[in-house]
Amino acid sequence: MIHTTVGQLGHFFVILSFVTALVATVAYFLSALGRTSQVQAVAVEEPQLAYAGESSFGGKTTKRKAKATVETVEPPARDDWRTLARWAFYLHGAAVVGVVASLFYIVYNHYFEYHYAWSHSSRALPVQYMISCFWEGQEGSFLLWLFWNALLGAILIRTSGKQWEAPMMAVFALVQAFLASMILGVVFGDTFKLGSSPFLLLTEAMPDAPIFTADPNFVPQDGNGLNPLLQNYWMVIHPPTLFLGFALTLVPFAYCVAGLWRNQPYEWIRPALPWTLFGAMVLGIGIMMGGYWAYETLNFGGYWNWDPVENAVYVPWLVMVGALHTMLIAKRSSTGLKAAIILSISTFLLILYSTFLTRSGILGNASVHSFTDLGLSGQLLVYLLAFVVLAVLLATVKWKYIPSDEEEASVYTKEFWLFIGATILCLAAFQVIATTSIPVYNKILESFGKVSNLAMPTDAMAHFGKFQTWFFAAIALLTGLGQFMWWRKIENKKWDALITPGIITLLASAAIIAFGGIKNPVYMVLLVASVFALITNGTILLGIIRGNYRLSGGAIAHLGMALMLIGILYSSGYSRVISLNNSGLMISKGDDFTKNNNKENKENVLLWLNQPERMDKYQLTYRGQYIEVRGMPGYTARENVDVIEGDFHGVAQRDIEQNGKVYFKKGDTLALYPENVHYAVEYREPSGQIFTLYPRIQVNKRMGVVLSPDISHSMPRDVYTYIATAPDPSAETQWEKTETFSVAIKDTFFLNDYVAILDDVVRTNEVEGVEVGPGDAAVRAKVRVLDKNGEHILNPAFVIKNRMVAHPAELSDELGVRIQLNEIDPRTGKFTFAVNRTQRDYIVMKAFEKPLINILWIGTLIVVLGFAIATIRRYREFRKMRDKSVA
Template sequence: MHYFIGDLGHLFVITSFITSLVAAFAYFKATTLSDLKEKTLWLQNGKTGFYLHALAVLGICVTLFVIIANHYFEYHYAYNYSDRKLPVYYLISTFWNGQEGSFMLWLFWHAVLGIIVISTNTYWEAPVMTVFAVVQAFLASMILGVVIPGLDVKIGSSPFILLRDAMRDAPIFMAQPEFIPKDGNGLNPLLQNYWMVIHPPTLFLGFASTLVPFSFCIAGLWMKKYRDWVRPALPWALFSGAILGLGILMGGYWAYETLNFGGYWNWDPVENAVYVPWLVLVAAIHTMITYRNSETALKASIILVIGVFVLILYSTFLTRSGILGDASVHSFTDLGLSGQLFIYLFFFLGAAIILAIARWREIPSSEKEASVYSREFWIFIGAVTLCLMGFQVLMPTSIPVWNKVLGFFGVTSKLALPADQIAFYSKFQLWFAVVVGLLSGIGQFFWWKKIDADRLKKELTTPALITLILFALIVTIGKVYTPAYIVLTLAGVFTLVSNAKILFSVLRSSPGLSGGAVAHIGVGMMLLGIMFSAGYSKIVSLNNTGMLISKEFSQDFNRDNLLLFVNEPRGMWGYDIEYLGERLEPRHNGGYIRKGDVTPTGDRDLVVAKRDIVADGITYKANDTIDIKGENTFYEIQLRKNNKTYTLYPRAQINPEMGGLLVSPDIYKTVSADLYTHVSSVMKPSEGEEWSKLEEMKVKIGQEFYANDYVSVLQSVERIFEVNGIKLDQEDVAVKAKIQIRGENGDYFAEPIFLIKDKMAGRIPDEVADLGLRLTLLNIHPETNEFALGINTRQKDWVVIKALEKPYINVLWLGTLVLMVGFGIAMTRRVREFRKMKEKGLE
């Protein structure tokens, strides 16, 4: 038992909680005191307290990773999320696989950002870091894992709890209290993806960064510096918008590469819980920019900045309280933290609202009426549109919460989430997106505070003409006939063209001002990418046989999926589609090997080569042990069109412990379109056990014969001295036949064994799964130089697949990256402005 490392980790947790409270109190005193000497002393205490807190948080992270990396499976966290076969990069991703680990990741990023704030902004340090430290105390409490004596109230869930304590009622621990499992449960196969190594840290950095503008806003209200907080907060808001947007993009791309719903966004409640705060954050950025340029929209900025952080807390409550357990496949189960999360949410919501109300009348506001031809008016309209977009998503997503609240008051609610979430949300969000696109195009022309109608008309004429020409070409060539998509295309093209014009003008004079134009160009590209990839995705696996795959499946499933038998091509939508059989992927060397060319061992991750195998230029010798990627089976699907061949390897795994059939798609990427294929159903192992009656025949070496209509030949029969790793005694005899079978797409080999051990005959048949053949060496007839072979046949291997063609999806990915670049340019500009102000002593 490795008790010390767990005790050390728990000590770090307690230390992080206490030091965050100490830092919060010290910074609070530094903020409220007027005596400079005492203020400086408390400020130093606060800084020391927060640095100690940051060291404790780092200690928590290091100790937990030591437990995971060293496979200390006596700890529940290591046992539940890792195993000995995971490579280092997936061991890293297990760190944030559980709720406790994700809270730790959040704590870590807050600690890093807090140190940066301390180092870069002395003037605001005390009030801002007071808010930081209080937030850290709440987060640290989530992983305390302590029970208050006498009250039986548990605070937090510790990542350092022992397995025996987490599973007290398990019979094994009743019999053997010191029992330690030899291996862990492992990481969900769907999470064994490189995006899961970088997506969660990026997303949580985005979550954590929203605390910075929120803290500056609260500090501004607290210190009655109503105007001053915007300047230092704006670069952080831009940073947060970029990082949170990038995290959402990564999550969408992971879903696209890993999940089988055929897209990158499913309007799942957990996806929505991240999307809504980001929309409000973008709205807040625009109102803050408006205030920096014209001293309007200050109150709107305060409301939105507070709203962003509260929505981040609300999304945390949604995803971690267990309230979405029946509504989302991505949500965590309740670890008993829902009460704490509720207090966490309402503490900051209540504190922010009370402070804002108390200061509301003192907050300066502009008395000027915004003209329709002013920049402020259009930015305000854009911010309202973004908030309405978020509101339309937030309300239905919160239905489980409303039901819970009504149930608490004794009211039975039968509200349910939309049955078809994609159709429900998309029909509203599409039109919001059109408005955002048009505003992104028009709003950029209001570069100055006011522009008259004649000048606006002149500025818009050229972009409008170019837009109409490009729009006509896209609609004609792309065959865009749906009215809603026609309007979306027009909005996207107009956004691109108008902002390209602005960008060209700005680059000639002030490149540093190009962030807005670049970001809006990204928006236009995203609109076009979404329109084509989602609206004009084409199913190329349509079932035109007139026969149902199965009555158990829905009508849509039977229509959109194709049943393929191995080596039997089917024609569809200009493609020839053929299933070439099951494949395995070596863990380290790349390439794919035929499942029939190897023999499984007792270890799920190891197989033995039956013969020499060449895969992706790597040669495996006969009897080599090959380390493969666990229980994953890859299905080789070949699509041919216009003399081009596309080979894809979607994967599937029959895993009852994780929901039955786990599948991931494979994608053949081209510039103009992605060919997206995933497995929908596979042949159950039991179906491969229904063999025909044994057919016996006698053949000689070199003689051709037919096995299930396949031309076959007995190539050789050789004596062997080891069977399945067991050496044979001198009086034992074993021979192995090598039989070549000529399949539709190449040769297959079977190597049945006949042996006499301990004066008893035994036969070990060999199966060629792709061809539905099992061959047995039944007997040897030396008097005639013949060998008796037994042939069994079964239904050939089959798989049900769905294949889609997704046009111009790369425009979406590229547009999202361009949007992030625009955020980065704008953030760099604001940071430089802030530094100049600091140098002048104005901040």
Template sequence: MIGYAAIFLALVTTGIAMFCYLNAHMASSTRRLAPRLSAGRDKGLFYYRLSALFIVFTALYLFYIILNNQFQFAYVFGYSSRDLSLVYKLSAFWAGQEGSFLLWALFHAGFGLLLARKKQPCAMAVYAGIQMMLLAILLAKSPFMMLLEPQMDGFGLNPLLKDPWMVVHPPVLFLGYAGLAVPFAYAMDGILTGRHKDWVSQALPWALFAWAALGAGIFLGGFWAYKVLGWGGYWGWDPVENSSLVPWLAAGALVHLLLLARVRLAAVRPASFAALFTFVLVMYGTFLTRSGMLSDFSTHSFSDEGVGGILASFVLITAASVLGILIIRWPRLPEGELYPAVKSREFFLAATAILFTAVGVIVLVGMSTPLVTMLLGNPQNVSTAFYNTTTLPLAAGLALLLAVGSLVSWGEDRTRLFARYWWIAGIGAIAMGLAAAGGIRQPVALVTAGLATAIVAASLAAVKNKKIGYGAGFTHIGLAITLIGILFSSLASQSVYVSLQQGESQEAFGSTFTYTGTRLDPEGQGFYQSFTLTGQANTVLEPYTKLNKEGRPAAHEPGIYRMPAADIYLAPAMHQEENPAKEVTLHKGEQKQEEALTIKFIRYGMGGSGVSGDVRVYALLEVTQDGNTEEARPELLSRNGQMIAAPLQVFGHYELSLTAVSMKDGTVTLGIRDLTAPPALPRVDVEISRKPLINLVWLGTIFITIGTIWSGVARRKLYRTEKETASLRPDAETRRLLT
């Protein structure tokens, strides 16, 4: 009851805070109510701080019961266990729906305390309303539900989640989700109060921070997928992956529109729309992934645990509310031209925002297809080819805008860009030739590779000439490097499939791979398959198979040999039996020899179900060895809809099993195994891949994150400087008296 009470008190105090801030906002419309405005703000701040305190207490209490193995709580039983290390007990906090919502609410409350320092009651009322939605979800789906019977140990973490990158990935992602609520609140404040310049300057650093955090979370998830899942890639256009990508793309459009709105007030209209619906897209993605709608289309999706209806209601209420407010207040928003000429920084910012939006719309349509087709009665999903085909031309267009736009000045730029920067075009052309030599053949991909290389050169020139800041330069170069890495690692990747017995070798990509056997994990949680790689270097790759509590394979981590130019990626597909049975198919009356046995198929028949309820199909056989004959009746049992072979032994050391019966053809298939034969050496099927320039993907994402945070810090400092400068200027009344 402690956890429930804390969540309930947090919800109540957040509601009181929202009411106080709303009252203060109403009082701000006239100076006569200034005392009421101040009192409302002070009360709102008090109750908001109190609600934040309750949320912090709730989080600490959940962490306490996880650390202390209190398995009477369903959440602790479902995601923790006694043998979990401390770091994975920490990740158990957000492993499930309830814990991840609590983590989101915790970050949201922390950002709200920073937002409250601005003393803007309208923004805080909106922000508190979002917090109430999160707390209502937590109250409906609480991490403090009790089991009917206390348990001695828990189920534990999914083996896939027992990875250091998954300790970091979800919190960083939720930092981005929570951060996008701040521009949402600022935009609502600006729309309702008319302080357009203020909200644009205030929201820009937050938008950059949220963009960086959400992007870093996506990048970490991609690296985890590449390192752990063993399917050879880092992005599969999975609907759950896309549910984070769409808000990131929308945030990219928002950042560029906010930059434009600082110069052209007419951009406040599209910036307001972007700020509001970027967060709506966060909520929509949350609904898709946590309502069970995508459970048949994504391995990452949560099952339906009773929150789908609540999430759908909140998405609809929020979207309808912000759309209604936009329609009502639209005529009062600033009007004018967005850009003075095509050859201007303003035009390129607007065009970049449009392309981010276009890619986001395509991905949104793709990830929403299962939901739409489900409502129409025929659930379907789009293929990865849909995304690859539609987004690649837009990526080329975005690269062109970034390459040229970085060099264009504010206002109508009359400089002869090509005459001054012709060498950048030359670098791009050379890069296209190198990309073709490196294995890329698609024309659009070649153009994209050339333009991405041009971005690097153009960004360096723009930073040197002080046309863009260091943060923007880092971000643009990072995006270019990432694009090049994606193109090469996907379009120029090569794979071969081999089957290796222990001690056997296989040539691939200029190296020799030798399978040397299997060794157990010292902790007993899995096993390693060892491969010696010789040729380019002498090293050992050891793909790792994690086992679940029942001892069955649950996750397969590949072996990766990293080189500057490419990764060698080794993913075992199957570990074959050491002493497999040999199969033989017989018609009625036919006889064959196998494993020193002569087997004749006499007839087949069916036995009664008996007390056990099993239906038995048998094959009557005559088995002869060295002149001695035995009769054998191996059986197939039908139990609970499954066919189970019941093997038997003949001549003491041969095992016969009936594996299939074809009534149509009149044949039976038998498995024959000599139990005294020495076991064959283990054999494993392996996919060996060479992924060129894949390290550019990780390097580029690091550059993007650093550059975006750098820009956010710079914008924050600039906003403070502008505010201090403005405070030193005389207001209109003082200027009138002085003149």
């Protein structure tokens, strides 16, 4: 059945959102013009300046000189343009919600006649992963961004005040118009397309497909499914958080543009500051969520790989934090004000640039994360350039209204050190974006007919690490020094307050270096800087909490950052491979024995099913394949479920229980999580404590075999394990040619290179899968198989039922053997066994120890707490000032 109505409704909402965004833009622009005409720029002497004044810099009084300032005259009470703009923006928000609801309805109800649903979802996905399907595609991610902007715009209309609403919301609405155009999906002629619609039918997206020639109403029974790497709970919350961070960068940008527009270059700082704090917090959380997702899901052994798409988000965050610090000094320094304007504008423009990088397809050969080009690269470039031109022109024209200092800030002032910190953050950002943009440079040169030999670094970790380590060592030192300056612990050119923290830092660092085995001089510098930041900010924090804890946000955030740096130093610099191959076996083979093959042979261990092996201090045992059943915690052995291939369901072969509770009875049909096979690896520590990890292999029809790790977390270290190689869990078992053995009791024979002994053959009344009645006869053989780790017992049966003979086979994955008792000869006393051999069940796995990585995650949470406290404090300040001005 073709469900076209919901798609048509969704497309109508897209058009409505675009049109209403344009109406809101024009109406807010005209409203802002009306208000701006009431703001007269009057050249005055310095004592009358709204911004300029006197401030103390190192004990000296500094006067700032400005060319002009502003005098505000309230506009008429009635503003019809603003009323129209408000209603247009509210209607725009409602239309965006309508688009979201329509698209999710299509995905949730499996309307696979729509290209978006067919491309990104399937019937097997649980609800939480259907939510992930919503933003897997480019159209969905743009829609998510639209939604957050619409929500923030509605909040700002109610909270920003009449002074700022019109100019600021004109910027907001214009951004929304551009974003809505990205999902408009309107085609002009044969070549020009405006946006890519998420409501295209398959017949529209693939009109030349042969299936639609034969059957125009064809609807697939199932979709392609979700990228297996995105089938993770972090992918349900990470993208919305990240895009909320993207949306929040627009708020200080809009306030800044509004301030310049109104010839009020200073006044925008106070209302923008809490939003900048909140935006830096949310964007930082989103980035770290992505890092944790990579740590849990990808198998490169870490949480940050300096992938271009990771860098494209990291850079705006660095600049946003730099902008935040310059805002804090803008009250006392025009240098800080100018920097705050530049960096607030740059943060949003860098978000647009990162969008262009990741969604234009330009990073297709340089990144594992980037989207392919949907034909929107030109539109994305126009989006970026439009706001670059708007912001640069406005800042250039209005620069004369920004006051300037007559004297340089003294090195003994907090403003100086905050500015130095912001500068280093920006230098760190520049180093990353300059390298990440190499594909852009090449594209530009190609467009002029030139051939570029520039290439991305072959070892991104080493390239970026050698620069960023020094930048963050400097930042760590400055956080400690800056906090002492901020709270006036250093005054009158005396640095005595730093003596005690400095001595403690050196003693603590020396102890850690001596007992922690740190030999790399660069790591020593980073450690000393991080310990210094920890001690100085901890000292400041103790003093603040005794007074007013509401002022502690900065110290807490800096303390958390120091912990993060220590966690990064140890987890990255001292990560240790513990899966060393000491068996002498050649695990990795190839036509040419490369350096990489040699490394893989050295750093992987081969485990046979249920055969213990020594690895570092652990005894390892591979315990078999497990699967994840919906509605039940943990995992169950794969042999407990007869999996229905292609249906993501199975039939319980026995009662399935977990922690003493029976979840499914034998014969029940149960739902399985799609494509996942987990491999149970039992770790036994020297103390005797046992823990089991379940690294995962997914067999996906689009991406083939996808490997994901499992991790044992503890405060000293994480044990990180993933499967490097294993037999294809979706492939049918290939049995070799049948061999027969006729042996008497106590005779010896060979099974798959093992010594086997027929110990006995006895009567039995129980045979699995066969009901043995009173008139039936059944015997069971006891075959003892010896290997280096002990012995295995196989019990093939022979059944006579209703004058028919059955030979139930006994299978052993550990031995790679299937054995049947085929004949019993009472005259000779011999028993004939049919034996088939196959590859024994095995895995090749790799394991790391990640020391102190949990210090990184704890530090992240502390940073978030610091940002939250600071955000609340600054918002209360703004609200108090706003209420006073209204009164």
